[in-house]
Amino acid sequence: MRKLSRLWLGIESVPGLVAIPAYWDHFCGPDFALIRRHLLPTDDIGAAYPCPRPRDYDCPRRVIDYCDGMFAAICRHPHKLCDTVPLAPGDALAYSLDLPGLLLRMADLLGVRSGSTYTTRPDGVLELGLSTNRATRNQPVFLLAFAHHAAFESALRNLVFSCPTPFVAIAPTGNHLNVELRENLARRQSEFVALEDRVGLSDDGRFAVLESADDREFEPTPVEQRHAVVEKYKTDFSCTDQIIFEDSGVHKTDFYKWIKGKLADKSSKSKRIEETLRSRPKARIRG
Numbered sequence: 001m002r003k004l005s006r007l008w009l010g011i012e013s014v015p016g017l018v019a020i021p022a023y024w025d026h027f028c029g030p031d032f033a034l035i036r037r038h039l040l041p042t043d044d045i046g047a048a049y050p051c052p053r054p055r056d057y058d059c060p061r062r063v064i065d066y067c068d069g070m071f072a073a074i075c076r077h078p079h080k081l082c083d084t085v086p087l088a089p090g091d092a093l094a095y096s097l098d099l100p101g102l103l104l105r106m107a108d109l110l111g112v113r114s115g116s117t118y119t120t121r122p123d124g125v126l127e128l129g130l131s132t133n134r135a136t137r138n139q140p141v142f143l144l145a146f147a148h149h150a151a152f153e154s155a156l157r158n159l160v161f162s163c164p165t166p167f168v169a170i171a172p173t174g175n176h177l178n179v180e181l182r183e184n185l186a187r188r189q190s191e192f193v194a195l196e197d198r199v200g201l202s203d204d205g206r207f208a209v210l211e212s213a214d215d216r217e218f219e220p221t222p223v224e225q226r227h228a229v230v231e232k233y234k235t236d237f238s239c240t241d242q243i244i245f246e247d248s249g250v251h252k253t254d255f256y257k258w259i260k261g262k263l264a265d266k267s268s269k270s271k272r273i274e275e276t277l278r279s280r281p282k283a284r285i286r287g
């Protein structure tokens with residue numbers, strides 16, 4: 001088993017997930033082969049071609065069209081520091097990564113129950129389905145693959161404000177996450193998962209889970225946020241304290257102790273309460 005850091009970082013480095021094959025190769029390195037069959041040709045010719053050792057703003061090389069069905073990548077530096085590379089039409093064409101197609105192959109690794117397709121929202125966020133992991137069961141799972149920090153930040157803020165329930169945000173890496181965004185997520189009882197830490201490659205060349213989501217421990221909710229978290233939960237699900245302590249299988253007094261920080265974080269009661277507050281209320285027979 002090995003990590004796929006280069007692959008996930010590479011995917012997050014390509015703006016709009018569209019680039020010529022040489023750039024996909026450049027960014028994903030030895031892991032390029034893993035996504036090759038998910039690259040779909042576009043109608044556009046790429047503008048730039050990577051340089052082996054980018055020097056200054058004259059790099060990277062420019063793709064030029066000879067108008068006879070052939071292309072080349074030429075150095076723009078006055079001293080022609082990088083070699084000219086002749087390009088077949090297929091090498092000059094920009095390819096779009098079919099990220100939904102790639103992720104469908106690993107839905108069970110991500111702990112997502114979904115249909116056969118994923119929906120892309122107007123802001124570029126992918127709706128993957130509902131979580132099947134114990135700690136986040138039935139929460140919606142979203143994928144945010146953005147090369148630019150500003151786009152990531154705006155999409156995540158949008159989710160925090162618009163999603164009515166706690167959710168799971170997945171991104172190729174954790175590089176765009178900062179303290180403020182992490183606090184925003186914590187206030188919504190929402191989790192962040194970096195694919196870099198979750199999905200690796202098994203020794204026989206298949207995508208595999210690096211760390212089981214179900215084995216992870218909860219970060220205890222900070223005591224000063226507990227009251228607000230409980231109130232938010234009751235509003236979100238129109239429920240009462242009683243629903244929460246019943247679903248957690250704890251006595252009412254333990255529940256109030258937990259809110260005040262007087263129940264040990266490591267106790268199974270605390271863990272069950274944390275788990276309840278990260279999922280929907282259990283179904284009940286009315287009457």
Ligand SMILES: [Zn+2]
Pocket residue numbers: 051052053054055058059060061075081082
């Ligand atoms: Zn160059």
